[in-house]
Amino acid sequence: MADDLKQAVARRRTFAIISHPDAGKTTLTEKLLLFGGAIQLAGEVKAKKDRMNTRSDWMKIERERGISVVTSVMTFEYDDHVFNLLDTPGHEDFADDTYRTLTAVDSAIMVIDAAKGIEPRTLKLFEVCRLRNIPIITFVNKMDRETRDPFEILDEIEDKLALDTAPVTWPVGRGKTFAGTYHLADNAMRTTDAQEHREIVEGPRSAKVAGLLPANERDAFTEELELAREACRPFNRQSFLEGHLTPVYFGSALRNFGVRDLIEALGEHAPQPRDQEADSRTVSSTERGMTGFVFKIQANMDPNHRDRIAFMRVCSGTLKRGMKAKLTRTGKALSLSAPQFFFARSRITADEAFAGDVVGIPNHGTLRIGDTLTDGEELLFRGVPNFAPEILRRVRLGDAMKAKKLKEALQQMAEEGVVQLFTPEDGSPAIVGVVGALQLDVLKQRLDVEYSLPVDFEVARFSICRWISADNEAELQRFINAHRADMARDLDDDPVFLAQHTFSLNYEADRWKDIRFADIKDYQ
Numbered sequence: 001m002a003d004d005l006k007q008a009v010a011r012r013r014t015f016a017i018i019s020h021p022d023a024g025k026t027t028l029t030e031k032l033l034l035f036g037g038a039i040q041l042a043g044e045v046k047a048k049k050d051r052m053n054t055r056s057d058w059m060k061i062e063r064e065r066g067i068s069v070v071t072s073v074m075t076f077e078y079d080d081h082v083f084n085l086l087d088t089p090g091h092e093d094f095a096d097d098t099y100r101t102l103t104a105v106d107s108a109i110m111v112i113d114a115a116k117g118i119e120p121r122t123l124k125l126f127e128v129c130r131l132r133n134i135p136i137i138t139f140v141n142k143m144d145r146e147t148r149d150p151f152e153i154l155d156e157i158e159d160k161l162a163l164d165t166a167p168v169t170w171p172v173g174r175g176k177t178f179a180g181t182y183h184l185a186d187n188a189m190r191t192t193d194a195q196e197h198r199e200i201v202e203g204p205r206s207a208k209v210a211g212l213l214p215a216n217e218r219d220a221f222t223e224e225l226e227l228a229r230e231a232c233r234p235f236n237r238q239s240f241l242e243g244h245l246t247p248v249y250f251g252s253a254l255r256n257f258g259v260r261d262l263i264e265a266l267g268e269h270a271p272q273p274r275d276q277e278a279d280s281r282t283v284s285s286t287e288r289g290m291t292g293f294v295f296k297i298q299a300n301m302d303p304n305h306r307d308r309i310a311f312m313r314v315c316s317g318t319l320k321r322g323m324k325a326k327l328t329r330t331g332k333a334l335s336l337s338a339p340q341f342f343f344a345r346s347r348i349t350a351d352e353a354f355a356g357d358v359v360g361i362p363n364h365g366t367l368r369i370g371d372t373l374t375d376g377e378e379l380l381f382r383g384v385p386n387f388a389p390e391i392l393r394r395v396r397l398g399d400a401m402k403a404k405k406l407k408e409a410l411q412q413m414a415e416e417g418v419v420q421l422f423t424p425e426d427g428s429p430a431i432v433g434v435v436g437a438l439q440l441d442v443l444k445q446r447l448d449v450e451y452s453l454p455v456d457f458e459v460a461r462f463s464i465c466r467w468i469s470a471d472n473e474a475e476l477q478r479f480i481n482a483h484r485a486d487m488a489r490d491l492d493d494d495p496v497f498l499a500q501h502t503f504s505l506n507y508e509a510d511r512w513k514d515i516r517f518a519d520i521k522d523y524q
């Protein structure tokens with residue numbers, strides 16, 4: 001039994017794809033799923049027809065703007081591995097959703113457009129991965145188009161990301177002449193035919209390699225390949241796992257080329273589900289007790305029922321359908337009578353999930369982002385972050401009679417992670433905070449459609465918010481008392497200081513040396 005658990009965990013790879021819009025994340029995702037032969041989108045477990053009918057109108061925003069608002073989980077199998085791909089919203093206005101999802105993965109694929117190199121969002125997302133020591137595999141995409149020189153791309157990764165590179169494959173030709181990849185360490189070629197035939201060749205000067213390229217490109221290519229073999233760093237797994245080095249693969253997602261190299265790299269090199277830090281101890285992914293944490297809440301598409309699905313990453317043990325779990329924030333028991341498993345081919349629901357898997361738990365508002373579930377142990381995982389919002393707005397409601405309803409609705413939206421909610425200490429109307437303006441559109445639409453609450457947003461007097469804390473409780477209280485009009489409480493009742501601008505924040509920080517002003521708060 002214990003061995004079965006170890007094996008089940010060892011097979012799993014839970015990862016995300018990070019990239020700048022247009023680099024090819026969607027195309028690559030599709031191609032990866034093709035290899036697994038199974039496509040299962042989170043939320044599609046219910047009959048599809050049913051879902052289409054009940055999808056609420058707020059999804060219009062997504063459709064109209066052609067963006068993906070909802071994070072989903074896709075699971076597929078290949079070569080005896082189980083891959084859990086956690087998708088993230090492409091639009092940067094939903095960046096906090098992406099950051100939270102990155103807390104639930106063990107590795108990431110960074111997709112780079114071969115003509116553009118490292119773009120701003122790739123850089124930002126890479127930084128989040130680095131903060132969490134997530135190992136990165138790099139895929140240089142669109143090699144079938146005009147590209148930059150591969151050496152130049154590697155240099156740019158090293159310079160901009162301060163990350164060592166180890167090209168595992170090298171492109172044979174580029175643009176129109178792109179014909180395959182050459183595996184530098186084992187002298188193997190993979191050609192761009194349908195089977196992605198792989199064969200060992202004698203070396204860069206092999207006639208097989210030369211035969212793939214037009215005569216006028218051959219000499220230059222052989223030289224380039226020899227240089228790559230001599231000058232580039234070899235892959236070192238330890239260094240990769242520690243986040244110092246990225247193995248680099250070249251390919252074309254559109255032409256389904258190089259994707260097999262990538263999926264095999266994930267299986268071979270990417271880490272299995274990691275051990276997870278909790279408040280009291282480190283939880284090993286292979287221990288028997290079930291633990292997990294919620295990193296995402298998705299509203300059900302049916303406005304009449306208002307139920308939600310909490311996405312939980314299992315961190316250890318075996319999650320079984322029907323088991324009773326303990327929600328450690330409240331100490332209450334929660335029956336997992338209908339957990340939704342997104343793995344296996346063709347929608348066969350499974351009865352068990354292991355570390356690294358993501359299960360959807362339907363609930364009516366019991367679960368929040370950051371919650372820990374166990375099979376009894378008193379334990380809290382930390383580390384699903386809350387980022388200080390960039391935009392703060394007061395919510396204005398036309399009909400004052402509905403104030404209580406609004407309060408409840410905002411609370412629910414905040415628990416889902418749609419917005420952050422701050423309740424001012426002076427009793428003035430609630431303030432919502434978001435990272436991007438589109439989140440406000442989603443909030444407005446959903447309040448209207450799901451709760452019949454038409455609202456408007458007013459610019460608040462404040463533009464910055466910071467979580468405050470101090471080692472000395474009395475000092476913290478003194479600060480709060482001195483700033484009543486600028487204080488609010490977040491969803492967990494933690495104190496938040498609202499500042500008009502950076503100047504006033506710096507001024508206060510200067511005067512109150514013992515108070516910490518944090519722009520990231522980890523959920524607990």
Ligand code: GDP
Binds near residue numbers: 090142
């Ligand atoms: P995303 O925004 O990162 O999800 O990017 P998409 O996967 O939607 O791709 C953006 C555009 O690039 C689409 O028009 C794709 O067809 C195209 N594309 C993606 N991969 C490749 C590739 O390998 N080669 C070429 N030529 N085009 C690609």
